[in-house]
Amino acid sequence: MRLSLRLLLVGTVAACAPMLPEPPLPQIPPQTAPADQTPAPAPAPQAPPDQSYDQSGFEGWKQGFLARHGGARRAAYERELAGLAPDPTVIRLDRNQPEFSKPAGAYVANAVSASRIAQARQRVDRVPWEATQRYGVPAEILVSIWAQESSFGQVQGDNDVIRSLATLAYEGRRREWAEGQLKNALDIVVDGKRARSGLKGSWAGAMGQTQFMPDNYLRLGVDQNGDGKVDIWGSDADALASAANLLAQAGWKRGQSWGYEVVLPPGFDYAEAEGPRHPWSFWAARGVTLAGGGAPTEAEALEEAAILLPQGANGPAILALPNHYVIRRYNNSVSYALAIGLTADGVAGKPGLVARWPDDPPISRDQRINAQRALTQLGYDTQGVDGVIGANTRAALRRWQLANGRIADGYLTAALADELARRGG
Structure with missing residues (x-):
């Protein structure tokens, strides 16, 4: 849906992975969502394997996945996975999500523009009134998610969701999560809820106008327009009501601000x-x-x-x-x-931020990895070295800052990353 998830538009919508426990996750470019939801007669054609990947290793992972998750559906899953090759673009994007690589100010400035707010304001009446009453989530929040996730349905992603999730599972950084999402995506197709040819989404596997991950589509998708199917690709009402249901189930406090x-x-x-x-x-x-x-x-x-x-x-x-x-x-x-x-x-007509964002340059993936590695070597464990500056890395950095007489704000700049790399050897 992070996938935010994962919301920056037409080429920079962020991949969202909703309803995930911490750590961080997960959004894309354009597509028109097909309305057909009948089962596909055969798997969608796949791109040829990228030669930089070990196809035999991928096949080995696939057989392991089928053994772990196939059960009575092994033959059906195997049919949908036939001819699949990993997508190297998915790996590259997973390692450079803008939510975690850009300074917050640059990300927010791109996402919260006057034109974006004006466009969202024009679409508030498209949010089903019944959904806001039932779930207690304000229309302003729902239309903002809609804007961020898919530019109001215009930028939903044209990746084969099953291939994307298989790639993430094979890569292994978040294998357990990715394999669970892949199984759910396969079930969507096998159970006839959506044709394989129409199961399109972001590089991270998030789908539709509000970028739902497959598990949330199955658990929290809402047939708001009452046509007998949950169509988060083609129905504004279904997509927005589904997002409201997700937030409500996550504990949204009715009548309170964020x-x-x-x-x-x-x-x-x-x-x-x-x-x-x-x-x-x-x-x-x-x-x-x-x-x-x-x-x-x-x-x-x-x-x-x-x-x-x-x-x-x-x-x-x-x-x-x-x-x-x-x-x-x-x-x-x-x-x-x-x-x-x-x-x-x-x-809602409220004023924006008073304080200005610092004009910090972005931090490269190498700088982030080197900083995490250095902190861990210096005795401040970041709980992994993956280039994603999340809560664990910020906590480790704050401990280092306290020990070294710095302002303990847990914020990593490019200059500080380089300093840590030097100190860590």
């Missing part, structure tokens, strides 16, 4: 950011104020909230309420969740 921009006082202990969540009274007692003045609502003030520093101590500070984390069940990226929340605020 968060607020805040101003931190001089001498604020940045080590408390991205740490344990506390009610508003805790943060107010430490001198934190809302950037727009006033205070959270009574219900919001009782919620456990964290202070986020998406671009470090020099960028905007955010009070993240529970609904922020619900959005991250759609795509587990702070940048993605901020883009959705800020777009929704704009659609």
Whole structure:
């Protein structure tokens, strides 16, 4: 659906992997979603194997997958996987997701534009009123996800979902997750819910106008228009109601915001950011104020909230309420969740951020990997070296910053990555 997930348009929609537990995940270019949902008579033709990949190794993985997951459906799964070759583009994109490689400010500036907000505002009435009442998710949030995930249905992805997921499973970085999603995608085809030729989506396997992963399509897809099928590709109503159901099931707090921009006082202990969540009274007692003045609502003030520093101590500070984390069940990226929340605020006529984003350059994959490797070598375990700067890496960096007399904001810049690489040898 991260896949956000995974939301940047027409070539930069982010792959979303909704309803995933942390760690981070997962969105694409254009396609018109076919309406046909009858079973395909034969598997879709596959691209020839890329010679940089070991096809025999891929075949070995495939036989292992069939042994682990095939069961009574092994023959049907084997038929759909016949002639498949891994897609090298999927591997490249998986390692360079913009939500995790771009500075938050650059990502948000691209995603939260005046034109995007204006387009979303024009489409608010396309969100089914019944769905907003039933699930409690505001139309502004749903239309923002719709914008981010597929440019309102125009950019849904034309990748063979089964091939994409098989590639991710074969690569092995997230094998267990990818194999589970692949099994669900195969079931969609085998059970006749969608033809193989129409099972198109992002490089990460997210599908339709709101980029659902296969498991969420099966569990949370909604037939909002009552035509007897869940068509997240061709039906606005089905896609938006399905997204509302996903967020509701993830714990959306009806009537509450996703968060607020805040101003931190001089001498604020940045080590408390991205740490344990506390009610508003805790943060107010430490001198934190809302950037727009006033205070959270009574219900919001009782919620456990964290202070986020998406671009470090020099960028905007955010009070993240529970609904922020619900959005991250759609795509587990702070940048993605901020883009959705800020777009929704704009659609609702609320002002944008007061603080300016620092103009930090992007960090290359090599720099990110070297920084993770160096932190681990220096005794600050990042829980893996994969080039994705997620919560574990930021926590390790914050511990290193504390030990070295730095501002402990957990934010990795290109210069700091190079310094860590030198220190780590």
